[in-house]
Amino acid sequence: MxxxxxxxxxxxxxxxxxxxxxxxxxxxxxxxxxxxxxxxxxxxxxxxxxxxxxxxxxxxxxxxxxxxxxxxxxxxxxxxxxxxxxxxxxxxxxxxxxxxxxxxxxxxxxxxxxxxxxxxxxxxxxxxxxxxxxxxxxxxxxxxxxxxxxxxxxxxxxxxxxxxxxxxxxxxxxxxxxxxxxxxxxxxxxxxxxxxxxAGERGDEVAFGDLARLDPDRPVVYVSFGTIFYRRPDLLRTVIAGAVKTGAQVIAAVGDLAEELALPDEVLTAPYLPQRAVLERADVFVTHGGYNSVAESIRAATPMLVLPLAVDQPVQAYFVERAGFGTALEPTGVTEQTVADALTDLLDPAGDHLARLRAARPECxxxxxxxxxxxxxxxxxxxxxxxx
The missing domain is CATH 3.40.50.2000 (Glycogen Phosphorylase B;)
Structure with missing residues (x-):
């Protein structure tokens, strides 16, 4: 064959x-x-x-x-x-x-x-x-x-x-x-x-030792807009600042924008991250809605805040909200406070997003x-x- x-x-x-x-x-x-x-x-x-x-x-x-x-x-x-x-x-x-x-x-x-x-x-x-x-x-x-x-x-x-x-x-x-x-x-x-x-090798694996620095008693918010659509420094800076406002630990994949973003030292960044491993530790994922990111987040049972930026991403944002696996915000008009409010809701242990994701795991x-x-x-x- x-x-x-x-x-x-x-x-x-x-x-x-x-x-x-x-x-x-x-x-x-x-x-x-x-x-x-x-x-x-x-x-x-x-x-x-x-x-x-x-x-x-x-x-x-x-x-x-x-x-x-x-x-x-x-x-x-x-x-x-x-x-x-x-x-x-x-x-x-x-x-x-x-x-x-x-x-x-x-x-x-x-x-x-x-x-x-x-x-x-x-x-x-x-x-x-x-x-x-x-x-x-x-x-x-x-x-x-x-x-x-x-x-x-x-x-x-x-x-x-x-x-x-x-x-x-x-x-x-x-x-x-x-x-x-x-x-x-x-x-x-x-x-x-x-x-x-x-699980399995894909050829994109990288090391990220800073995962060991995380406080196990504090929530983690992971931010990534993928490898193509990440080049939106103003939006990325706003989203990360909103995540910091929640009091959570923040990890961000920022491509080559680290110097331009000038983020606080407490935010852990890398150009590219071992996403599957990070999602296993994260409590919420802020994503552009690329389908691999959505699928990997479901596998890790990590609720999502989706900010769809282009092409097929609004489709994924629609289905994530439909399934109750997270929420979506339109990128235009996003502020630190709207991001912080959405993340606070997703981090709330009384919410049902995590339960819905865990229930979906046997289907993966x-x-x-x-x-x-x-x-x-x-x-x-x-x-x-x-x-x-």
Whole structure:
């Protein structure tokens, strides 16, 4: 069984998909990782080691900025992108039995190339957009509609109910019913496979000795806006100051902004943190709502304050509030006091957020292992080459 997995170089996509590659390899598959370099990103040696020697092919370049710019430029950009042809050529050269495509707007050209290659393919998501009803994606409609027109014009199926792509063979959503509930659109063949973020090497592990400095008798608030959207120093400074007001110990991932933020010495910071370990110690997580962060917080049973900054993050914020796993604030107009008030509520032991999260833990599962199981089963049902 030869499988290709296509995604981007972003942390938010490599983190859930490195374990998928390894789960497929443990299941006996020969797995190739096909990468779109996002804003010039590349695999470092730590990531390559985590992949255990799986071959990696760069199939093209994508830029993130246009997806927050003028929506009218998206259609022409997709139609002129060389990524579709590059993806087709790569797949025909390596000739896998099946391709699992990370479904998001920035990979749309690669979806078209996969479809054109003739290789059977399925879709998997690294956010909740694939099951989110369209009424909660209003802010993305101008982008989504152009993506939909582009994909359907090349034969790729499109769900108008969620504004996302679909495969006729396999559609996998790494989430759980406790998070998405009855609001999720799954009656068109989407299967829920558990949460990302289970134990296992991903190639992003770092040390953070300051965890040992924490007072076990005081609450901990962890702040992170991820690896792409963190560059908002004024907002980050305000959020951290609001967290300090609660009297909690504060840990923050700040990228390269530490000097600019000029934070009090009591705030523990690092450019990048071992998030799964920090969440196990934290009492509340202030997050931008990236899906890996949300999933890891649920696994750790850590309530969330979500400040959605862009793209799919309002979708995650909606589902976190719907599930009672936390609360959300619009970033515009946020003050130290509104953050402090929201955190005080989430830190209150009489609240029910923690109980809801703990009740959801048995559903979490291992999305990578379940994904591998379903891919292996799907490949087993496909016609053998030469019999199509």
């Amino acid at each position: 030869r499988v290709a997995l296509l995604t981007t170089t972003q942390h938010g996509h490599l983190n859930p998909y490195v374990p998928v590659v390894n789960a497929l390899r443990r299941a006996g598959g020969e797995v190739t990782l096909l990468l779109l370099s996002a804003d010039g990103g590349a695999l470092d040696e730590q990531r390559r080691r985590a992949l255990g020697g799986a071959p990696v092919h760069l199939v093209g370049q994508v830029e993130m900025a246009p997806w927050s710019g003028d929506p009218a430029r998206i259609g022409p950009m997709l139609r002129s992108s060389p990524v579709a042809d590059q993806t087709t050529d790569t797949l025909r050269a390596i000739a896998p039995d099946f391709v699992l495509v990370d479904s998001l707007p920035v990979t749309a050209s690669a979806m078209v190339g996969t479809h054109a290659s003739g290789v059977p393919y399925g879709m998997i998501w690294a956010n909740l957009g694939g099951v989110c009803p369209r009424e909660h994606r209003r802010g993305r409609w101008a982008y989504d509609e152009q993506v939909g027109d582009y994909l359907t014009g090349h034969g790729v199926a499109w769900s108008t109910r969620t504004h996302s792509a679909r495969s006729s063979i396999l559609n996998l959503m790494p989430t759980i019913p406790a998070l998405v509930g009855h609001d999720a659109v799954t009656d068109d063949g989407v299967q829920l496979v558990g949460l990302p973020g289970a 599962g291992d999305s990578a292992a379940r994904t591998a199981e379903l891919v292996v089963g799907t490949v087993g049902t496909l016609p053998r080459k030469g019999q199509q």
